[in-house]
Amino acid sequence: MSKYLSNIPPQSAIDKLGSHTPSAPAPSHLPDSMIPSVSLLPENKRLILFTRHSLRERSDGNGFASYQLPLTPKGRILAKSWGRWLAGHLPYSLDVDSISSPIGRCLDTAYLMQEGAGLRRDITHQSLLVEPGSLVTEPEIANPVFKEIGVLNFINRFLQGNLEGTKNAYQGGLDILSLFYQNQPQSGHLMLAVSHDTLLSAFLAVMFDVVEIDWNDWPKMMEGVFLWFDDKPFAQSSAHFIWRGKVYTRPISSLLEDYQAAGHHPSKLLLPPKVKWD
Numbered sequence: 329m330s331k332y333l334s335n336i337p338p339q340s341a342i343d344k345l346g347s348h349t350p351s352a353p354a355p356s357h358l359p360d361s362m363i364p365s366v367s368l369l370p371e372n373k374r375l376i377l378f379t380r381h382s383l384r385e386r387s388d389g390n391g392f393a394s395y396q397l398p399l400t401p402k403g404r405i406l407a408k409s410w411g412r413w414l415a416g417h418l419p420y421s422l423d424v425d426s427i428s429s430p431i432g433r434c435l436d437t438a439y440l441m442q443e444g445a446g447l448r449r450d451i452t453h454q455s456l457l458v459e460p461g462s463l464v465t466e467p468e469i470a471n472p473v474f475k476e477i478g479v480l481n482f483i484n485r486f487l488q489g490n491l492e493g494t495k496n497a498y499q500g501g502l503d504i505l506s507l508f509y510q511n512q513p514q515s516g517h518l519m520l521a522v523s524h525d526t527l528l529s530a531f532l533a534v535m536f537d538v539v540e541i542d543w544n545d546w547p548k549m550m551e552g553v554f555l556w557f558d559d560k561p562f563a564q565s566s567a568h569f570i571w572r573g574k575v576y577t578r579p580i581s582s583l584l585e586d587y588q589a590a591g592h593h594p595s596k597l598l599l600p601p602k603v604k605w606d
C-alpha cells in the first residue's frame with residue numbers, strides 16, 4: 329500500500345458506521361462489494377459514484393469489448409433497479425446531472441439508473457471516461473498492442489510506464505480526479521460517473537499506488553467506487569473513496585509529487601480552476 333494512503337475511515341464515517349446498513353435486499357446481479365460500501369458512506373458530502381457500466385454482451389476471448397456491445401436485458405434491469413435502490417436507501421439525492429462515457433452501454437446505464445430513481449437529468453458525454461482519453465493518447469499505436477496482449481497485460485504495462493501511445497499513469501489518475509473535482513454536486517447529492525473497466529481499474533491502481541494488478545482487482549460490471557473531496561483547493565485537498573467495503577484517503581499533493589518525481593511537467597495536467605459551489 330502507498331505510503332500516502334490511509335484506509336482508516338474519516339471520523340464522519342466511523343460515527344455513522346452501521347447507520348446506513350440497508351434492510352432491503354440488493355438488486356439481483358449487483359456485485360457483492362457494493363452494499364458493504366454503501367454502509368460506510370458518510371453524510372452530507374459532495375458524493376460521486378464512479379462506476380463501471382451494467383451487464384453487457386460478451387466480449388471476445390482476449391478481453392476486447394467492441395464499443396458497439398449493448399447492455400443485456402438483465403443489465404438494463406440491474407441498472408434501473410440499482411438506481412431505484414440507491415434513491416430509496418441513501419441519505420443522498422440523485423437529482424443531479426450525470427457524466428458518462430459517450431459509449432451506448434454507459435449512457436444507457438446512466439439513463440436507466442436515473443429512470444429507476446424517478447429522474448430524468450442531463451447526461452454529459454465526457455471524453456475522459458472513454459478511450460482514447462484518460463489512458464490512451466495515440467490509439468493507432470496503443471490499440472494494436474491492446475489486441476495483441478489482452479486487457480490485463482495492457483493495463484499493467486500502462487501502470488509500469490512501458491506502453492507507447494499512452495499518458496503517464498499519474499497523469500491519467502489526476503486528469504480523472506480533476507474531472508470529478510470540477511463536477512462535484514452540491515452537498516448531500518450523489519452524481520453518477522459511468523465508465524469502463526479499463527479506466528476504473530487503472531484509476532484505482534494509481535490511487536493505491538501499485539504498478540501491477542490481477543483479475544481479483546478487476547472491477548465487475550456495475551461495480552463502482554464512492555468518492556468525495558475535502559472542500560479545499562484541488563492541490564490541497566484529499567480524495568476519500570470507498571472501494572469494496574473499505575474507506576481510503578489519498579492526498580492530491582502526493583499524486584502531484586509522484587507525477588513530477590517521474591520527470592513530468594505539471595503543464596500537461598488538466599488541473600481544475602478554483603471551484604465555487606452554490
